[in-house]
Structure formats: C-alpha cells, structure tokens
Amino acid sequence: MLKGGLLDDIVIVPLLITLTIKLIPKPIIDDIKGRVDTQEKLGKKWYFALPIVLLYAYLLVVAIQYFRG
Template sequence: MSKVNLQWLQKKVQKLKRETLTIYAALRDKRTPLIAKIFAAITVAYLFSPIDLIPDFIPVLGLLDDLILVPILIKVTISLIPNELYDDIKSKINAEESLQKKWYLAIPIILIYSVLLLILYFKFFKNET
C-alpha cells in the first residue's frame, strides 16, 4: 500500500472517530429525536462490541463488515440528527476534552460480557461438578 493511500485511510479513520464521538454525544442529548437515538445506540454498541457480524478472523470478509457496515451506520445515524443539533453537538465536542480518555465508558460493556460469561458458566459448566 502506498504512502498516499495509507494517509488517505488514516484521515478517513480519524474522521470516523470524530463522527463516532459526535454520535455518542447525540445519544446522550435530550434534544435528539428518538429514532436517531435508536440508531446512535446501535452504532455505538456495534463499534464497542467485540462481536462482529462477520468475525474478523475470516480473511477479507471479516474486515468488509467494518469497512462497509460501520460507515453506513454512521451516515444513517447522522442523517437522522437535525443539522443544527449535529453542528451544536460537534462544536461542544471540539471545545471539551476528548471522550476517548474516559476509560470508564467501557464499564457497561465489560459488565454485560461478565454477566453473559457467568450465565454461560452456570448453565453449561456448573452442572458437571
């Protein structure tokens, strides 16, 4: 891959990260319409979830869902947020500190997976003893 293509890809990834932060903030904003909040929740959950539609270990296809599905989810979610609200949220994010530094945002996802693992353990492995 040439240096120009790599730089283009890095810019696209950075743009997607900024859009994701804006979508997350829109999810928490009470002015956001309900349908936009639903799509924002789906988008954020898919992005943070370690489970993909197509597992990443499958060559080529595993990355295609991330390359196709994630941008589509982001575009649809953004299109459902009114432009004025989206611009307002985006400007607030640029003015505030980055949400990426807030490691505690991962706690709900860690808790969900911990509960799922406990359920699986008690359902399948606890009966063997």
C-alpha cells in the first residue's frame, strides 16, 4: 500500500510541475529559451564544491564508524 509521502513524490508533484509549466504564457517561455541560447555559459568552478564534497565525505566516514559499532 502506498503511503502519503510516496504518493506525493510519484504522482502529485510531477502533475503540479506540469500544470505550472503549462500555465506560463508561450511568449514568455519563448523569450526565456531565446535568452538561454544566446547567453554565454558560465565557467565551471569545481573548487567551490570542494567544501561540500569534503563535508559529505566526513559525514560518510562518521556514519560508517557509528553503524559498525
């Protein structure tokens, strides 16, 4: 039997996203798509992600040690 949270994730959220996108007027969507195509891409600065990756690695090590006993 599906629980409420799982039902939300599988059915309701995708339906609401689809409805929201359909309610945006077509000229606005076309304008935004045109701007995305013409703007230059931002450079990838992977070193900004380094603190987050290190935090996740630390939390993973702590969790493994905790559950091993």
